[in-house]
């Protein structure tokens with residue numbers, strides 16, 4: 001139960017609704033328990049009439065009518081109160097579920113990239129959906145059924161002991177056995193349904209992957225083998241479902257068996273006691289049969305509730321693990337530190353924790369505010385890592401990274417990120433309109449600003465060619481942009497922000513050199529005061545930069561301007577000559 005204590009703050013938050021819910025539950029049970037007594041009184045009245053104790057038929061009729069009306073009244077009130085009980089307690093569990101989901105989601109947003117790399121997306125999704133769902137079962141149904149059972153049991157036992165103590169003892173003996181059996185059954189059901197869930201997620205991962213890779217499947221003509229793999233998986237899944245249904249099917253017959261045994265006990269023992277005069281009337285037997293039926297379900301829920309609480313605890317433990325995680329990158333300065341735009345790397349070394357790869361080694365360079373730096377190098381040479389360090393997605397392993405002459409860790413993290421317009425290597429666009437995708441960089445941007453940004457990114461003409469223009473929806477529900485179009489929308493998103501630092505991670509690779517030139521010229525015009533870093537494999541992207549650095553295996557092997565570098569033997573000159581000759585071809 002220790003893990004579930006995390007939810008206490010929410011119980012406290014909703015204490016008013018919970019208290020009302022508990023009071024309603026207790027009153028509802030009191031009304032429900034009027035019925036057995038009224039039935040006993042009605043049967044006894046009939047017996048009294050038969051035996052001549054009541055002589056007038058009209059008296060019997062009046063008493064029966066009164067009891068019937070009372071039973072109907074009690075049932076209606078108990079029904080209304082039960083409805084209100086669910087409306088309060090179950091609603092509270094939904095509020096708690098909502099709060100907990102938000103708490104987990106906000107924590108996910110706080111956590112750094114490292115966290116996402118060391119945890120699988122499926123796991124993140126599961127904790128926010130399935131685990132929170134299981135925890136809700138504790139916050140709502142488990143609490144509601146526990147209060148229900150407890151009140152029903154206490155009130156019924158008081159009534160029953162008052163009427164026939166020995167018969168009560170015999171009646172309640174099978175109930176704990178029932179509870180244990182249901183607990184075991186619930187555990188078995190849980191085990192099997194976990195396996196079923198695993199198979200369902202395997203199936204959905206498989207189908208999702210085959211839909212995403214449908215063009216590869218078709219191009220290679222491997223529809224049949226894919227179908228066969230799907231069949232195998234879905235067959236296994238079906239078998240697991242059947243296994244689950246088998247134990248689930250045991251639930252109700254078992255309940256009926258135990259209710260039957262309890263009923264027989266009441267009739268047998270009650271009958272004997274009536275004959276020996278231990279109980280006053282035959283109506284008591286009827287009353288007890290109703291008690292047994294009323295008590296069986298709540299007692300069965302004790303087993304069920306125990307298993308719910310156990311599952312909720314396991315789920316909450318998994319949720320707490322993530323909630324207690326501290327972001328690797330912390331904002332160490334709450335005071336504003338507006339960024340002007342100069343960057344300096346001093347002997348920077350960076351090693352990726354998970355792979356132990358030294359991505360940067362002894363890297364030193366500087367860029368002044370408003371300058372453009374181009375980074376050239378083979379794949380895996382550490383270019384993207386430099387951009388990640390500037391955005392403080394990671395902290396350097398050693399050496400110093402200064403922004404405006406100040407260690408990056410001393411900059412306010414929010415101000416730093418606000419000052420950056422980043423275009424990643426793989427342009428990521430949301431399933432939303434093109435306009436909103438561009439406005440993502442500046443939520444309050446006007447229509448004109450969006451258009452200007454798109455023009456500067458040389459994508460405006462493509463956008464207006466779509467029937468719905470800027471309102472065109474992208475992604476699964478909409479159209480698919482070409483690689484180059486995606487990159488340019490992504491560039492528009494970065495420049496609309498008018499950031500102090502523009503970081504382009506090889507984001508012109510899918511556009512032709514002419515468009516590249518156009519974008520770079522536009523950039524030059526609009527970003528006079530913006531420090532720009534362009535990572536690229538192409539000399540054409542780098543040639544106009546104020547400074548160029550060439551990386552190889554995490555080290556700077558060349559540094560200078562285009563004009564100086566093409567005159568020195570080395571990687572840059574080779575690349576230049578190679579790309580020049582490709583152009584001529």
Ligand SMILES: Nc1ncnc2c1ncn2[C@@H]1O[C@H](COP(=O)(O)OP(=O)(O)OP(=O)(O)O)[C@@H](O)[C@H]1O
Nearest residue numbers: 352354355357359378379380381382383384385386
């Ligand atoms: N998230 C990561 N976790 C672990 N290792 C990484 C990670 N990202 C990159 N690396 C490793 O660090 C090295 C530098 O990678 P980086 O992405 O900075 O290179 P790059 O020059 O940008 O390459 P490319 O031109 O292919 O994008 C590579 O060896 C890569 O395998």
